[in-house]
Amino acid sequence: MKPKVLVAMSGGVDSSYVAYLLKERGYEVEGAYMILHDSPAYHEKNIQNVKKVAKFLDIPYHIVDLSKAFKEKVYNPFVQSYIEGLTPNPCVVCNKNIKLGQLLQKTKEMGFDLLATGHYVQIEEGFIKEAVDKSKDQSYFLANVDKEALKSVIFPLGTMLKEDIKKRALKIPILSEISKQKESSEICFVEDSYIDILNKHTKTSQKGEVVDREGNVIGEHFGYMHYTIGQRKGFRLKVAHTPHYVLSIDAKNNRITVGKKEELDVYTMKLKGLNMFIDKDYFECEAKIRYRSPKSRVSVKIEGDEATVHFYEPVQGVAPGQACVFYENERVLGMGWIVKKED
Numbered sequence: 001m002k003p004k005v006l007v008a009m010s011g012g013v014d015s016s017y018v019a020y021l022l023k024e025r026g027y028e029v030e031g032a033y034m035i036l037h038d039s040p041a042y043h044e045k046n047i048q049n050v051k052k053v054a055k056f057l058d059i060p061y062h063i064v065d066l067s068k069a070f071k072e073k074v075y076n077p078f079v080q081s082y083i084e085g086l087t088p089n090p091c092v093v094c095n096k097n098i099k100l101g102q103l104l105q106k107t108k109e110m111g112f113d114l115l116a117t118g119h120y121v122q123i124e125e126g127f128i129k130e131a132v133d134k135s136k137d138q139s140y141f142l143a144n145v146d147k148e149a150l151k152s153v154i155f156p157l158g159t160m161l162k163e164d165i166k167k168r169a170l171k172i173p174i175l176s177e178i179s180k181q182k183e184s185s186e187i188c189f190v191e192d193s194y195i196d197i198l199n200k201h202t203k204t205s206q207k208g209e210v211v212d213r214e215g216n217v218i219g220e221h222f223g224y225m226h227y228t229i230g231q232r233k234g235f236r237l238k239v240a241h242t243p244h245y246v247l248s249i250d251a252k253n254n255r256i257t258v259g260k261k262e263e264l265d266v267y268t269m270k271l272k273g274l275n276m277f278i279d280k281d282y283f284e285c286e287a288k289i290r291y292r293s294p295k296s297r298v299s300v301k302i303e304g305d306e307a308t309v310h311f312y313e314p315v316q317g318v319a320p321g322q323a324c325v326f327y328e329n330e331r332v333l334g335m336g337w338i339v340k341k342e343d
Contacts, residue, residue, distance in 0.1 A: 003113035004028040005154070008103060009053065009061065011046025013169050013179040014118035016053045018156050020175065022116060023057050030112070031061035034103060036070040036094075037189040049178055056174040062110075066102050073097040075189065079201050082194070085251030086321030087228045089141075090187055092335075095119075096144040096275075104149055115153050122158035123150050127277055130330040133161045140291045143325040143335035144275045198225055208254035210235050213247065213263065221256050224249050230264055230317035265314035271307040271324055271336030278333050286327045287311075289318055289338065295327055307336050 007019040009031040023029045033050045035043055047063065054061040074094045081088035099117060107115040119138045120131035126147065131137040157165065169175035190197060198204050204226065210219035219237035221227065226234055231246045235256065244258040281302050286295035287309060297312045309324060318341045326333040 002027045004111065005030075005114045005116050006062075006107045006110065006112040007031050008099060008115065008117045009033055009050045010118065011049035011178070012118070012181075012183060013175060014120075014157060014165065016049065016175055016178055017165055017169055018116050018118050019053060019057060019059065020172065021156050023059060029057070029059050031059060032064050032103065032106075033061065034098070035063065035065045035067050036098065037067060037075065039189065039191075042188075049181075052174050053178070064103065064106055066098055069102050070094070070098055079198060081321050082198055082225045083202055083251065085224060085249040087319040088321050089323050090189075091141045092144045092323045095142050096146065100142070100145045100149045100153060104152060108152070113152075116156060117153065118157055119155050120157050120162070121155050123153070123155065124331065126150060128332040129158070130327075131155075131158045133163075136162045139327075139330075139332050140288055140323070140325050143323065143332045146275075147277055195226065206254055208256070210237065211255060211257050213257060213259055218258070224251055224254050224256055227256055229319040261316075264316035266311065266316065266318040266341040267314055268308065268310050268342040269318055269324070270339045270342065271309060272305060272339050274302065274305055274307055274334060274336040276302070276334035283333070285333055288325050288327065289315060290322055293317065298326075300326060306339075309336075 002025070005022055005027045007015065007022065007029060009015045009019060011033065019029055019031055031050055031054050033047055050061055074090050074097065077093065078088050078090045100115070104115050119142060120133055120136040121139045121142055122129040122131060128139050128142050128150065130139045166179055169179045187194070195204055205223045208221050208224060209217050210221050212218050219235055221235040227246045227249060229246055229248070232243055235258065237244060242260060245261055245264055246256050247259045247263055248257045250256070282300065284297070284299045287298045288295055296315050299310045301308045318338060320338050320340055322338050323335050324338050325335040
């Protein structure tokens, strides 16, 4: 007898296709739509899609309100991170605490054997592995999940190409209709700009000093929360310079430090809040410091819940608050949160 599976359905084509695929394969399938944030119009449209797909597949669906946990564990820390001058990654936090945390717990409480999601990622021998479709791979965003959670989750899209899914979806009336809709952004609660979110909680537009690495004032900016490491535009310099980039953010003094492109080079950085899938104090591997960044060769030394990461070639855009994910070929070895870079 096939396992009983709860499918996390967002109302988009990927998760809808997961439900279709598992039903086709003979699983006992039910759907679950998560309410994570306060946006009635957003939820209404998505729930309508979930209803249509559930009716077409003849499966039950559930509305699961996780908004309280989401606000506490994802939304509030997102806002606080920007206030502290960090560059947060809410999707990494959400996957651990909400989708493969709270929802997985609900899945078990409701008597299901497995939770299925529309993530493009694979599981291999207890490790997260990159998806076959590298352009859609989401292993970076799932590197923070508990290893134990992987025993109760399946990712049917991990071995498939998005292009093929779209072709198949077009042949299924209800999925064809959904596939023509605009796909959601990476951060579900940000409609246009993260600044719009921050403006609900704090004052973001306060002019401040732009300084060089020696502390000399060379211009002004329009509020430190508008900037991230490596950003080139959006601040004003007193005299014509070669292009300058944000090197660091001083939230306490509403000040940003800028410099030339080569000054962004980082060889060593510190991480905290580790989530490891291997048990080693020292190892060499590859690492990604942002979702879209290429992998770089590194050595990693772990002491307790902290790690020192050394890059063999300099990297740029190292932003405190972002996740650094370790890879061995396509497998995720673990991750940590960037605390600081070292010169």
